[in-house]
Amino acid sequence: MSQVAEPFIRRRAVRHLEKKRVVIFGGGTGNPYCSTDTAAALRANEIAAEVILKATKVDGIYDSDPMKNPKAKRFSKISYLDALQKQLKVMDSTAFSLCMDNGMPIIVFDLFKKHNFRKVILGGAVGTLVS
Known part of the structure; x- marks a missing residue:
């Protein structure tokens, strides 16, 4: 990976952020x-980020797998505890x-939808x- 990016060193990542650079x-x-x-x-916790942006193949967290269930309902907001208790599989x-x-x-969103990022x-x- 060294040809594409530098290895993670906390103080370096924080310094980049202090210089208003984007850290991925x-x-x-x-x-x-x-x-x-x-x-x-x-x-994210190590550098005290404001939020985790989880870009994925679906446009959020659903009550069931939207790829298998066309009637799955998307949550616009959900608590960590609800996500854990309902065993929603978007994150471990x-x-x-x-x-x-x-x-x-955490904000879970569709990476492939134009302009979403x-x-x-x-x-x-x-x-x-998720909060």
């Missing part, structure tokens, strides 16, 4: 049993728990807010 975390931690969702939650439970324990909001960055109502 890619990949996992390299540790077994630690998903990329958990890595995102760890890194370790990542949800880390975010819940640290008050880190821009909308979410500008604070538009996109996807599902």
